[in-house]
Amino acid sequence: MSTTTPSKLQKILAAGHFGVTTECGPPRSCDGGVVEEKAKHVAGHVDAINVTDNQTAVVRMCSLASCIRLRIMGLEPVLQMVTRDRNRIGLQSDLLGAASFGINNVLCLTGDHQSFGDHPEAANVFDLDSTQLIQTVKLMRDDAKLLSGAELKTCPQMFIGAAENPFADPFDVRVSRLAKKVAAGAQFIQTQCIYNLDKFKKWMQGIVDRGLHEKVHILAGFTPMKGVGMAKYMKNRVPGMDVPDDIIKRLQGVPKEKQPDEGINICIEHIQELKEVKGVAGFHIMAIEWEEKVPEIVERAGLYPRPKVD
Amino acid sequence: MIMAKAKPIEEIVDEIKDFKRILIAGCNGCVTVCEAGGMKEVEVLASALRMYFKKTGQDMEIGEISLTRQCDKEYIKELRDGIGKYDAVVSLACGAGVQFLAEMYETKPILPGVDTCFIGVTEEPGVWTERCAACGECMLASTGGICPIARCSKRMANGPCGGSSDGKCEVNKEIACGWQLIYDRLKVLGQLDRFEKPVSPKNWKTSRDGGPRKIIREVSRQ
Numbered sequence: 377m378s379t380t381t382p383s384k385l386q387k388i389l390a391a392g393h394f395g396v397t398t399e400c401g402p403p404r405s406c407d408g409g410v411v412e413e414k415a416k417h418v419a420g421h422v423d424a425i426n427v428t429d430n431q432t433a434v435v436r437m438c439s440l441a442s443c444i445r446l447r448i449m450g451l452e453p454v455l456q457m458v459t460r461d462r463n464r465i466g467l468q469s470d471l472l473g474a475a476s477f478g479i480n481n482v483l484c485l486t487g488d489h490q491s492f493g494d495h496p497e498a499a500n501v502f503d504l505d506s507t508q509l510i511q512t513v514k515l516m517r518d519d520a521k522l523l524s525g526a527e528l529k530t531c532p533q534m535f536i537g538a539a540e541n542p543f544a545d546p547f548d549v550r551v552s553r554l555a556k557k558v559a560a561g562a563q564f565i566q567t568q569c570i571y572n573l574d575k576f577k578k579w580m581q582g583i584v585d586r587g588l589h590e591k592v593h594i595l596a597g598f599t600p601m602k603g604v605g606m607a608k609y610m611k612n613r614v615p616g617m618d619v620p621d622d623i624i625k626r627l628q629g630v631p632k633e634k635q636p637d638e639g640i641n642i643c644i645e646h647i648q649e650l651k652e653v654k655g656v657a658g659f660h661i662m663a664i665e666w667e668e669k670v671p672e673i674v675e676r677a678g679l680y681p682r683p684k685v686d
Numbered sequence: 687m688i689m690a691k692a693k694p695i696e697e698i699v700d701e702i703k704d705f706k707r708i709l710i711a712g713c714n715g716c717v718t719v720c721e722a723g724g725m726k727e728v729e730v731l732a733s734a735l736r737m738y739f740k741k742t743g744q745d746m747e748i749g750e751i752s753l754t755r756q757c758d759k760e761y762i763k764e765l766r767d768g769i770g771k772y773d774a775v776v777s778l779a780c781g782a783g784v785q786f787l788a789e790m791y792e793t794k795p796i797l798p799g800v801d802t803c804f805i806g807v808t809e810e811p812g813v814w815t816e817r818c819a820a821c822g823e824c825m826l827a828s829t830g831g832i833c834p835i836a837r838c839s840k841r842m843a844n845g846p847c848g849g850s851s852d853g854k855c856e857v858n859k860e861i862a863c864g865w866q867l868i869y870d871r872l873k874v875l876g877q878l879d880r881f882e883k884p885v886s887p888k889n890w891k892t893s894r895d896g897g898p899r900k901i902i903r904e905v906s907r908q
Binding site: 489490491496497498499500 | 887888889890891893894895896
């Protein structure tokens with residue numbers, strides 16, 4: 377896959393290296409220092425940092441402003457955009473603004489329904505869905521056009537990403553769903569957190585069978601478990617999450633104070649196992665409010681130092 | 687009343703052209719009132735399609751029926767014995783009727799013959815206009831019986847906006863400004879004090895709360 381944008385992440389993936397990304401959730405306040413502190417923890421150990429966009433439909437500092445902060449720090453952000461809160465006018469406007477600050481990666485998402493968040497009485501927008509947002513970014517970048525057909529004199533140079541959950545039902549549709557996003561223009565995929573490796577490998581085989589791994593870079597998603605409580609919560613309460621019982625048993629098998637370390641060990645073992653799986657192009661480590669552990673995971677998983685590209 | 691309008695015949699032709707036997711099923715409910723989908727419209731559409739396929743030389747059998755309502759299983763059941771003769775059904779009911787038919791006859795393609803538009807009224811013969819957005823939390827008591835959600839282009843709860851002029855909406859000079867109507871009616875009612883009271887952000891949970899909405903009336907379930 378060739379390089380089409382100034383994105384460092386794209387260059388690393390195109391060169392055949394494993395890509396490593398992580399994410400920072402902005403604060404529920406206007407304290408920009410929080411984003412910068414999180415970013416400092418991970419800066420040298422990852423290629424790019426996703427900034428979530430009002431994740432779980434909870435109001436937070438906006439992804440765009442947070443990404444600009446990272447850019448000013450000299451880091452490479454991935455702008456996450458959900459279509460829940462803004463219509464096509466707002467989304468395209470933010471994409472132009474992001475590109476003006478040299479933000480060259482975007483992750484196109486539909487977003488969690490507002491009923492899960494802190495403003496369940498909000499009217500949602502969903503003018504576009506994630507696939508349509510992918511199409512929109514591609515249109516702006518490759519055809520220098522807005523959705524209206526109006527021409528852009530300067531185009532946003534975005535490396536276009538999308539999410540996929542290999543564990544959502546129905547399983548049979550998950551490969552087709554990815555194919556659809558690729559057809560729309562997705563160039564990289566960051567997956568939902570993986571705990572069920574067998575099922576992930578089965579999904580990945582479906583991707584490889586259709587040759588999709590040659591069209592899109594797939595970054596396998598990981599969130600280390602902090603303990604049994606988190607594992608049970610993820611298994612029982614988070615929709616679309618597949619946490620096998622052996623993970624819970626393994627965490628239960630160590631004293632409570634050792635469970636975070638065991639969670640990290642599991643995460644590292646899983647990354648190492650998936651490095652051997654055909655089609656896996658990198659790893660997306662979502663250490664929710666545990667960013668300081670990312671360097672250790674990256675180092676122990678044999679993904680450090682990060683490659684340099686021009 | 688749910689309002690609908692006929693789909694362009696080319697669109698219907700395109701949906702049915704690969705079949706041989708088609709049933710046109712009307713609905714004698716709302717869509718009959720707005721002259722989009724009752725027995726009369728079934729006959730008109732069936733004739734037009736017969737003429738079209740005769741001209742193109744395609745062999746197409748077209749049946750006609752109109753049910754009392756397509757949003758009640760009791761009436762949909764009436765199709766049970768005859769539907770097997772057809773390859774597909776073009777329903778002239780609103781979108782709810784089309785879906786309810788499809789639910790009951792799950793192996794039969796059920797195609798929409800009308801575009802369902804809105805909840806409205808017969809303003810004058812041949813003119814139907816929107817009155818209700820079915821948002822689930824009615825605020826008509828405080829707005830003089832005129833709905834700002836359905837009738838203001840910006841769904842403003844504290845309008846009018848700055849674009850209203852001569853009582854018309856900035857979007858289209860043919861559209862009455864919903865808030866001008868509200869203001870005028872509150873004046874007539876002697877309730878202008880209501881207008882000055884800011885309305886807080888609306889609870890949209892009853893309108894966009896995720897998935898299809900539902901009403902359960904226990905007493906009717908016995």
